[in-house]
Amino acid sequence: MNITSYTDSNRSSLAERYRLGDLQVLELLGSHPAEERSWESRAAYLDDTTDKRAELRRVAEAIQAYHRQLPSCAETEKSLGKLREGALVVVGGQQAGLFGGSLLIYYKALSVIQAARDAERRLSRPVVPVFWIAGEDHDFDEANHVNVQSPGGEARRIRIERPEGPRLAVSRTPLSAEMWSAALQELAAQLPDSEFKPQVLERLQSHVSDAPSLSLAFARLLADWFGKQGLLLLDADDPNLRALEGPMFRELIARSDDLETALKAGEGRVLEQGFKLQAETAPGSANLFLHHEQGRLLLHKDEGRFIDRRGIVSHSREEMLELTDRRPDLLSTNALTRPLMQDYLLPVLATVLGPAEIAYWAILGPSFREFGMKMPIVLPRQSFTYIEPTVAGLLDKYSLTVKQAIEDWETLRAEWLGKQDEWKLDEQFRQVKEQFLVLYEPIMKTVSGLQPGLTRLADGNRDRILEQISYLEARSADAIAKRHDSSLRQWDRIRQSLSPLAKPQERVYGTVHFWNRYGPSWLSLWHDVPFEAIGGHRLVDGLQNV
Template sequence: MNIIPETLRAGSALAEDYVKGTGRVLELYGYHFRQAEDYKTRAKRLDEMETRRIDRQALVRCLRIYNEEHNAHVQVMESLNRLSQPDALVITGGQQSGLFTGQLLVIYKAATIIKAAQEAEQRLGRPVVPVFWIAGEDHDWDEVNHTYVMTGEPDAVKVRLRHQPERRNSVSYIPLSPAHKEEALLELERLLPDAEFKAEVLQQIRTAFMESTHLSDAFAKMLGRFFGRYGLVLLDSADPELRKLEAPVFRRMIESNEELGAAYQAAAEQIEEAGYQLQAEVTEGGANLFYIFKGERLLLYKQNGMYGDRRGYVRFSKEELLAELEQHPERFSNNVLTRPLMQDSLLPVLATVLGHGEISYWAITRRAFEVLGLEMPVLLPRMSFTLVEPNVRKHMEAFGLNFQNIMEGLEPLKDKWLKAQDPLHLEEEFAAFRQELFRLYTPVIERAGQIEKGLIRLGEKNRDRIAEQIDFMEERVRDALARKHETVLRQWDLIGISLLPLGRPQERVYSIYQYTSRYGDGLVHEMMSLPLDREHLHRTIYL
């Protein structure tokens, strides 16, 4: 395994500046991950705010029940014992519960959480426990019900869980039928290329999948299989038992809803004034809470002192909403802007591991933390990798390619290479022919128009038809050249489908099982041996 630091742009100027510590970002965030002293300051503040969080022992009991069911590793139970200690802190981060663990970035985020907890514990000399927050309360089913496989096709092929829920409910509440699970497993088996560990991988997935009623349960079992040995504690944000503990926090969010809304609006204005784009919508009159009504997750809004959804299914006064919370806390759910507040109200979060998009929208929440008497934690960018297999590396070297020029765009490089394979320079010949056609024919058309004006339009149409035929012939020549070099062009395509599938970074498309089927689980554990690298957050791993 050869590791090379690389640059992978985030697509968000705000996140880029936060990572670099440049621009006006320090006004928008509390601490910075590059400042060692900030971790010590944050730890001290967490000690002072212990009573503002949910009872630690009750939380540990809840997490123990969940992990005993889905993540029952000795090291996880030990992590929970450590979390029960009054001086224990947490490094956390989370993701939606995607099919077959979802995208590679989920694995990288979990690895970052564990590595950061280990490092912080050594630095601070006190327990720091890694916790992965499964965003099971999210309802975007189409975002989590699929993964992609690299086959012999020109691009990544989707494997989809074809179950379609009747209502827009939290993913952790959507039951899966055995038939739909079996269908997805068979589709994965069919598409996943034959490899040394394929049978073992399929059995691992089948065991977790078939023992689970919901997608989030299967996700937890698969994630635990990779990281339970490192003591990674799992938390499902839709866990009904956890929701009971969260009721006092929801009460504070409802009672302080006006102040929270004003805080989000003020932060949004500050971000835009600093020259950045908002990465999450801050809606005027939004309550930033969901209510689950007859199996459907409804976003609440405020109007004329009442709380309701846009379609008019529910309508509460503040007092009625608080009474409903008292009776049915399981019906309440966070949105993207209140989840950070809930996380900090449950856990003593030293730092939270985020992707660049998350870093951008977390800037909207800083003032809201203060409304609840809390404080934004240190935001730590997750580690990022691109896996390069030996045959892909061989082709890259043959064509003189490196990671950076591939990320800038492979197709232009491929087209340039193909043009260079034409010793007759026919593309130039066609261009000259086309230019000469216009040069010679245009004056003839103009002179014909002196005889009858309608001949000008007729001549132009005739000229354009001839140009179209030239284009057609040029395209056929290009196709013939591609067929002649078909074998080599497939090597170019392999580079693209491996490193930039669907035109996106690899870590945002493929599942880890694409690689463990070839290299075994040892690949993940080798990656766990890599240190955190705060200077080069993206690294290319040549397998």
């Protein structure tokens, strides 16, 4: 296994400056994982504030009830036992993804597990990994797809269309057996054949045989992949957890104006340091949603009432507060209040975040303080590009580094193809065009002098001749390319693997693609990749035993 760092070209981003320990950015996020005292201080704070959070035993019971729907293993039960006994947690979360979603989700769960182990070693006390599935989100299009590389090498998207009707939370969106069957058939058609393909498809079928929601099917697959690592899974929309969140919802509603002021203060701090806001809060936002038969409705404040923009609901503050006792399952956090709820529900030692998440967490310091909380340690998600064995060989063949292949592929491919032109056609055609223009110039002057109207005709005639020369040049270039078609396909293979659709590999291809190609051992071997508490992007090759 070979692991090397990949230097981020955008070293001025808020997330990257935080990762590298920039003191200005640390003021926004409060601590840094590279500092040992951050871990000790956070653990001591959590020990002193147990009574300000939900009862951990009941939280563990809710998570245990949720896990009854998932594949089980002894390691998961051990984690639940630790949690019941007061273990601290490392948390990371994500919207669900069809058939496991993109690789970055796998890497985030891996980061959560490795960070919990690292923290347990640092502090000599139990620390449990928890993955928070954002099943309350209603953006179905973020969850309903996965990309794989087809047998022809192209990135192909498999998706489940959202059922007709209101835009409900993903966990509340019913899917039929027919929908799941069609998605599996499409996946089977697009995945390249391999010795592992039948087992992959069989395992996926076992998770959706009862036509679950996208979130539940996703949780089952993560439990399959990470259960033996002791990863606990929860759905933010789980009614058993909602029943425990009422007191925090009450605070968020009763002090909604204070929260809005704190968020604006946080935005001001970020702007003062010269960063752009990841997402600006809207004036009057309640920063909460309400689950309704017409969909998940974003709430705003208007003259003391909580309303949605479509005019479907209008509740007084008292009515909203009543819901926190009577129907907390109707309430839902947004991206800015979910971190506060997470901290109320669990003893969060650290949270694993991607770059965009770090950017919006940077405004939350005043909000945490407003509610008597301290922000947990922010851990940048570990990021990887996997170099497949065949691609590693092609990089050597064409004397390319991974960085060159990702950042300068088009230029280098064109340069390589140009070097295959033993006839120097570029130069020959350039000379022909120049000589033609020289020879044609006297004719242009002569015919223009004969009759002014011929000038336009001469111009058009010249341009058509140049166009025909260029056409021949293009056909000649195509002929050269066809002579080297096999090599150009290899160049394309490099691009399609390392930077599909001109995007990072981890944001395009699904884990299921590599699971199918290299088998379950490929998934397991990621646990041997050394943990980096400050994250960063790394290149990994030699990660196979096939």
